[in-house]
Amino acid sequence: MDLEHARATGVAVVCIGETMAALAPAPSASLENADDLRVSVAGAESNVAMYLADLGIPVSWLSAVGDDALGRRVLAEVGAAGVDVGGVRRDPERPTGLLVKEPTGSRTRVHYYRGNSAASAMGPDVLDDDRLGSASVLHLTGVTAALSPSCRSLVATALAVPAAERPYAISFDVNHRPALWPPDTAATVLRELADRADITFVGLDEAQELWGTDLEPDGVRRLLPGPRLLVVKDGGHAAVAFGADGRWSVPALGTDVVEPVGAGDAFAAGVLTGLLRGGGLERALRLGHITAASALKVTADHGPLPDSARIERLLSLPADEWAAGAGQLAVPVRDGAPR
Template identity: 75%
Template sequence: MTEDPRPGGRADRGPGVSGSRAAGDTGARPAAPGAVAGGGEVARAPAPWPRADGTVVCVGETMAALAPEPPESLDTGESLRLSVAGAESNVAMYLADLGVSAVWLSALGDDPFGRRVRAAVAAANVDVSGVRSDPHRPTGLLVKEPGPAGTRVHYYRRGSAASALGPEILDDPRLGSAALVHLTGVTPALSPSCGALVERALATPPAERRHAISFDVNHRPALWPEGTAATVLRDLADRADIVFVGLDEAQHLWGADLDARGVRELLPRPRLLVVKDGGREATAFDGDGRVVTVPAPRTEVVEPVGAGDAFAAGFLAGLVRGGALTSALRLGHITAASALGVTGDHGPLPDAATVERLLGLTERAWAARA
């Protein structure tokens, strides 16, 4: 962990408003937007943020995924492994693994791929009861092509059931009990109606929201018309409460010379901004100007696809569980490592005792694992 260098700055405090005590100091969760401490009145206890008693609702497309088994060229491979792949359902599944109540909202084709996707996400203890079955549109499909320079992904999703999602999905009653709604930059790129969905989710001012909004920039260049992604994704991200972005994708979108602090200058409004610097470190910025950097532990990488979703789930689980930023970042790294070690998007987590032991390491002991 790297502490905020400002005089009096303290990096490991939770993301509460100025004047609130650290979540890591008291076990209390950070104050909700608009909470006030001090002054002539008796300070109210900070409200949990996000609420610990609610669910996390993840909204977005999931596809059937095919990959050579064992990993080799599609030109010569003789068998393909069928799995599922979708940023938002990945987050939901990892949240469920971490003991957080998770809901996935989407649409699937009324076809074998759709039934396979629904069953796989449900098997991870995610609530899929709000997922629609579309008899007129197919389930999206992707095919992974491993190669020496990394894995290339071919998408077959045009006209998919999920591309027809629109703002009305936000009327789902499951959002009434949500502590947090998680979206990604994939969704607004799928269709105008999907873009309207994300716009509606972010239209309510932060102080008036019934739940926090989490947004992973998740830039997929192939989905965007040339020259459009940078402006749209920056605007959407800056209206969310919690934002995740990779430093590499921020540099690609908004400037090759950006560092983590430069990204914060471009996205000043989110209550929490997390900038992930590949396998090196992740830095969180809170609304009070505090900064926490936690190095990533050494991990054998089988395939990087899905690691960003796993990190987001771990971080969000850490917040919902009431942890300070350091703990949330560590849990993000731990969860990401489970995705890096498998060819699919969803890998097995360490047992709960191991996770708690890792979260409890001293700063020096954690750094020794980097």
């Protein structure tokens, strides 16, 4: 993954997946009694893209939206974050997907209205976009695989190409959304897809839900031996990474959580940025923790990052000072996935 090459060609990462308009009450309000709902946008892959852009990584997002007001809002917000949205298709016949957030104590329940959405009609032809020819990384998630048979074919087709035959590495975040999967299908499909990627992200909680309640990070690695880099987000304890040269663990430190949705996407963007910059895996994992904090502190999926000087100071701390020095920014990386 060559960042200088990526900057020269104008794209380092391509993210593919659905982004919806999102409605949510204020954090302290209930959906039933709220007088007003905040409009934002929500999508795992565009979340990653926006954080990559925040971190200075050239990034494109490929998807489809309806030729409607919500689709125009999605394109405007993602594009305003510095993401190239020129490859997003506008579908005149299908709508932009919609989700409604319902805060319920420490978790957020999500109601989806995305059946027959524009993005659910995506298929393997999305991979023909010229942007992929100059990308260093293609980022996909298990959300896309759950949307429709054609979307699952898109993800499977991308992952079926041997690494030696494509110019980019494939990053895959399991991102298990139980509400999107038919019964008894997610575990097998997601394991097969995750094991084919070059870089795989998975939360320990979702790995336990999918593949066995007694799993620990090392057990996840045994289940997924294929990725060159496997990152297991172990709740409030650590992010554990497995690569060809060994095993790394970087502590996750607490922060006040407004809403957990989007933190896993921010974490993935931070890690990918660290890998593209070539500063080493421990530094990449630290950047993942720092980036995730901005998502945990806001009700939207995308929040403001600390300034670059503060991030650099934290990244440069000796290992024994990381916990004390990063306590206000590094975070427990939870999947935060809507259930």
